[in-house]
Amino acid sequence: MKVALFTDTFLPDVNGVAKTLGRWTRFLESKGAECKVYAPASVTEDDPDPFRVERFYSIPFVLYPECRLAIPNPLYIRKSLHAFQPTIVHCATPFNLGLFGLYYARRHGTPFVASYHTHFDQYLSHYKIPWVEPTLWKYMQWFHQSCSKVYVPSESTRQHLASKGLNNLEIWSRGVDTQRFQPEVNRQEVLNVYGVDASKFILLYVGRLAPEKSVEVAFDTFAGLPEHIRVDAHLIVAGDGPSAEALRERYGEQHNITFTGFVQGEALAALYAAADVFLFPSATETFGNVVLESMAAGTVVVGAAAGGVQDTIEHGVTGMLCKPGDVSAFVETVKGLHASPEQRRTMEHAGRAYALQQSWDEIFAKLYNSYEEVSKVGKISGLRPDDMRMIR
Structure with a gap:
């Protein structure tokens, strides 16, 4: 299995999404899978694993400045993906980098999954731009329509996305390191x-x-x-x-x-x-x-x-x-x-x-099995002629 993961945040960024995706890629590699991560340049420190993570110049995302929006290099991404030849594409973001993952998968018929991590729609009223929500959901429906699976972290999130018209939803829960987080302390x-x-x-x-x-x-x-x-x-x-x-x-x-x-x-x-x-x-x-x-x-x-x-x-x-x-x-x-x-x-x-009871290994094993099922089902299609010509 060769996994291309597109995300707007990754280690060494310190947030729940980055940590979860970092754990997931390590689990995949422990199973013998190859991973290539496409992520914005981190502003925290040097990337500890530059050979596995392709980094791109980025700017702060207006609703979440700690997360970055990458400014992708289309030619570089195309060459990188052509050399890597992923067998499954996973987009953990529907934005800039995620679009490149989507269009690559659709053009080459590669099995495609996504994961949903943040209720950006619920952020809009807090940032005084609630009028953006209808447009956001139209875009989200379009982006996820080609997904074999959309992984969500909880049942309430699954219900929320289902009510907005998204399909193929599957729960990918979260675990915790109970050796690090434990009650015994001075x-x-x-x-x-x-x-x-x-x-x-x-x-x-x-x-x-x-x-x-x-x-x-x-x-x-x-x-x-x-x-x-x-x-x-x-x-x-x-x-x-x-x-x-x-x-x-x-x-x-x-x-x-x-x-x-x-x-x-x-x-x-x-x-x-x-x-x-x-x-x-x-x-x-x-x-x-x-x-x-x-x-x-x-x-x-x-x-x-x-x-x-x-x-x-x-x-x-x-x-x-x-x-x-x-x-x-x-x-x-x-x-x-x-x-x-x-x-x-x-x-x-x-x-x-x-x-x-919330074991990371058990949670990741279920996700890995889901990846394998998606890969067996096969390829996707549906690239329109006007979709991202630069990725050809």
Whole structure:
């Protein structure tokens, strides 16, 4: 099997999509498959594997500046694909690079799959351009019509795309490294790094600081707690993004709110485990990797009852769900958890037990089998004469 993967983000970028695709390519290679990744140039650091990843000059994507839109070199891509001769094309983006994958597959009759990672349609209102949505969905329907499979990370995402007219949807879930994300940690040592009193009731948010993440709900929840709880509590916000500066200006001077900036690796795993409650109010997640990471670390999650988050959390068993944007519901839930350490412990154990069942190897094995099925079914066709003449 020879896989050409087209994506707008890849390692060493640090986000859920890049990490998942990086794991997937390593799994494929462990099975003897060959991979060629086509991705934008990374702005974080040098590519650790330049021989496997073809990089292209890129510009920030307006809805997600941390993700890049590549400016492809058509001649170079054509030569690269001709030399590689993929047996399956996988597009993890419907945008610039994804178009080249689509047109190559259609022109050469190569089996073609796609994966859906981000609810860009739900971002539009947050960025004050909701009028773009009808055009976006027409484009998405056109792009995915040739796909043998469209892989989605959760049941709620599958239902959302089905309602928009997309077909051949199959769930490709997400796993978690339960050896890295685990409950055993020296709480005081971890929190000392951030100057936080370990005796406090610790609320944690981890994620991108951006409008579509509804981060303000976490701050409003903290502010809405009764005084006797709030003075005994501390909110830690781990992440960065376009809203970071404004949030720091508004909340950064409060002694019981700490902005850590971007945290990853072992430091992030330890931070999850050191917290008492993980607050995640985002209603736009296709999955929500951070939710599963927190559960694996033995920290109860209070999340929005929307998107992929509601598919991961069993309300009242492995975590708690609140109506999206309902600050009063989040406040009451946190109050209840503060008052009942025993309830927290029960849900923490249940969340950890659920996370232990989410094996990357099993998830990837299913996806690999799906690839093989697609490859056996055969080729696609349907390239129109006016479709991307430069790829010929």
